[in-house]
Structures are given as C-alpha cells and as structure tokens.
Amino acid sequence: MTGVDRETSLKRPSCSVLVTHRIYAQYPAGFLSLKGGQCQTKQWNGRTKTSQGSLTAMLMSTPVSTQPAPTILIVDDDPDITLVLQDLLEHAGYRVLVAGTGAEALAKVKTESFSAVLLDLMLPDMDGLSVLTLVKELDPVLPVIMLTAFVEVAKKHASLTEGAFGYLTKPYDGEEVKALIKRAVGVNHLSLEAASARQALTASEERFREVVQTAPDAIVLADGEGFILSWNSAAERLFGYSAAEILGQSLTRIMPERYRANHERALARVRTTGDLRLKGTVVTMHGLHKDGREFPIEMSLSSWMSGGQRVHCGIVRDITARKEAEARLLQQQIEQQVLLDLIPAMVWYKDSHNRILRANRRAAESLHKTVSEIEGHATDEFYPEEAERYHQDDLEVIVSGRAKLGIVEPYRTGSGEKRWVQTDKVPYLDTRGNVLGVLVFAQDITERKQQEATSQEREDLLRLVMESATNGLFVADAEGKIEMANRRAEQQFGYEAGELPGQRLMQVFSNLLCDTIAMTAPGVEHGTGRRKDGTEFPASIQVRRLETSKGMHVVVAISPAEEPA
16 A cells, blocks of 8 residues: 555554444554545554555455464363364364463453453462453453353352352353354453443444444443443443433433432542543443332443543443342252251262362361352362372262262361261263263261270170180070170080181070070079080089160180089
8 A cells, every 4th residue: 555654563452343344444554544635554553654545456455364364272181172172262263372370361352353262260370360360450351251160169259259250060062152252252252342432422423323223232322421422332332321311411321329329429539530440441330220120130341531521431231130040050059058067977078189179068067168258279288188089089080980989088187186087989971961070979988987996895705704714605696696796605515716607506405505694694504515516514603684775795614514613
C-alpha cells in the first residue's frame, strides 16, 4: 500500500474492538480507518501515521486480512486432561497452547495474545487462584475459566470472586466446555469492543451501533451523570424496557434500591477524582426488570472520554441459570458432606497424584485439622512416612480397577500417636466406567488390636499352665466339643499334636463316662478312656464346670486309674 507507513512490530492494544470490514480494514500495523479521502493508520502502540490517498484505490490495492482463529491457553499438569481438551478445542476451530505450570502459563500470557484461558485450580508449582490473580493483572479482560474436581465449594466461589469467568467440574462434558469457551471468547471480544468504543464512535457511530445491536449480551452506555445513552436489543430483552422508554433515564431504573446510593457515590467520585477503580473488572450484582423482579447479573465495566465527556459502558449478562446451578452444586456438596460425616469411618477421595480431593470430618479430625485444611493437599504433607506405601496401594486399585479390601496398617494421628486402621480401597468411576481416583474407607481398630493382643496373651498363659500340668487336660464346650487339649492328654490318648481340638468327648470316653462328665459335680470319677487306635484304658477323671461370658465350659483332668488323680 503506497504512501501508508506501517509499524514493523505488532503489539497488544490496550483496548481493541472487533469491527467488520465494512467499517475497518485490519492490517498488521493496526486498524485502517476509511473516512473521506484520507487514510489514517492507527498504530497499536498509540503512534499515528497519516497520508493522503484515494479511498477507492486503497480498497482496490490492499485486501482485508482474515481474522486468525481465537487462541486458547490450557493450564493443567495432567497430560491426559490437556490432550483431551486440546483435541476437543482444536476440532472446534480454536488454536490451542498448553502450559503445565503456573510459571509457564504466566510467561505465555506475557508473550501471546489469548482469547480465553482454562486454568486448573491445583498446579504443581502455584495455587490456581494465585495464577488467576496474576493473569488478571497482566490482562484484566482476558476470560479465565477455572477447572475444578470435587474440591471445597468455597474455593470455587473464591475463584469467581477473584475474577474468573466461570468454572468447569471434572470430568468435563464436551458440549459444556465448547459452549463456555465460545461464550468466553465472545465476551472477550465484546470487552475489547467496549474498551475501545471511543475509537469506534469517532470512526463511525452508526456502524458501532450495528455491532452493539447484534451483540448477544446487553450493552449499555451512560454519560458521566449516569443517564443512559445507548441501549441495545439484548438490553431490551434482558430488562424489559424498549430503547424509547429508557434512553435518557437514570441507570438507577434498572438496579434495586439497595445499590443506588453506592452507585451515585461512585459516579460522583469519578467526576471529582477520575478514580475508575472498577474499570476492566467484572462485578456480580442484581438487575431490576421492568416488571419489578430482580435477577442476578454479571457485568463487565469500562469507561472512556469522548469529546471531553465521560462515557461509561457495561456489558451485562443474565446469570440466573449459573446461580441456580451453583446453588444446586452447593446443596449437593452439603448433602454429600453430611453423608460422608455420618459414615463411622475415616473417608478420603484421592486422585492418581496422591492428592486428597474430598474427606469427611472424621478423617480431618484424626489429623487435628478441618476438612478444608486437608482437601486439595498431597497425602505426604500429613503422612510423610506412610504416604508412599499408601500411594502404591492406591495406584494398584486405580490401574487394575479392582477394590483392595481389609488392609490392616498403622498410621499416625496429627499428634504423632501410632494407631491401627483397617482400610478398604475401591476405584471411583465416572459414568463411562473410567477410573478417576480411589475412595478410601479406614476404620480405627486400635482398641480391637489391643483386645486381640490381650486375649492372645491370656490364651498363651492358659496354654502354658495346661502344658505344665502332669495330668492330661481337656477343655470342652457345653456340647462336648473339645476346644483345647494339652500334650499330656494327646500322649494318653495316642493323638498327634493338634488332632484333639474339634473332636467330641464321646470319641475319647465311653458314653456312660460322657454322661457323667456332663452331669457330675466337682469330684473324681472312674471310667474308660478310648485311644485313637480304639484300645481302651481305665481312667480317673476330675471335672470342673466353668461359666464364662461365652457360655458353660468343662475342664476335664485325666490320669490312668492306677495313678492318683
């Protein structure tokens, strides 16, 4: 294009507007304004070069460049998730870049121009909310969509408070992802349009109105006093007022009473000090419909000077559906937490990276912490000695897709006390059967282990006493089933070690003697014993009947008849 100077470097504009080629021709150096017979190239860095020429010759000599595909940045350290999202978005026509850490993401935002960002809430080097804050400092109008996975609801709300455009919960629905990205890209373009509306109005106010009127979101312009200057079709549908009814009216007509005093103070502050503290931000509040009902809205704010007059712009969208979804999600989270807290065991939901995504109150209290203090953290922060062993069990369940039950293992409480748990680990699946993580149910069995140890100690002592006796000894239940026998009794009756338990008394004594054992009072009786090989021998027996918590037991002492009992 002869006679038109161009800048050799393309820099990101501080505010830009997406305008059709009927108004502007976009060039590497900037936007070419076509007014009268003068050609003016407006540079991104604010410098301007002007030359005279034929408008017709200019249009014929230089074609309008095509718009590049919107670029999306995916920030997630999980390569499987990034690959799925990248394939999905590239198939939808977007250019996609990927960052695995917060630092890498910030570096890309500084050097690349993005239409939207998908940001995981948990990254290996930085917290997602911190990355969100830094991204918004670099580019206040860049929409950032947070990626979450069963984390605390308060963190999701915090991300929206910090300026996130929205959030997606893992696992993702492809259509939901594409719809939210499409909306974010559109809002980004509209935000850039609003930020540079002064350029559009100067070049062609009528053409700008065409863009505004066809925008899917409500776009409202007001003067420095807060009186409405422009009202597009989407605003008519959103608030119920036609342009004829609302133009020239105060913005307070479309806001509930509780917001009006602060609104008037903010306008006065801007007029007196020029303080535009909300410029470039997204605020959530309520709008007031013509019929008097309130509804939640999200509004992107901008402001500029035009012809010496202050112009305020708000891009408004109805977020009723999103608020209802958030309320349902919150209710579900509360109900799930209540159910988790009712389970008489410690419960964790962990991902493949050994991070705790959900936990119940019993699990948190075992560490002397709250649920919010452990969710989102790695297991090794709380169990540094056992974490790797836990993780290997988790991976076995995740890889195989099969539960691992009845694991008895030690663990340490938050105070350092060593206790015992019996753990069941089962795979957590999505609706398509893919393993997302592992559900861990752990019951404290320390007291049971102590009781078992005490019981074993008593049993060992009883065995020691029995083995030290010179007589043969049997312990039988009320049905005459032998539960214990010492080595002397085994020798007397010709049995190998361990063969007598489980036998009946009638197998080693005559029926008459068995009846005597069952009915006798303490004392010595005489009868016949029957050896394993069937031979019999006269025996003297002494019987004691013992009542225990498990019922009646009989202790029988046997010696050959010729020996004293």
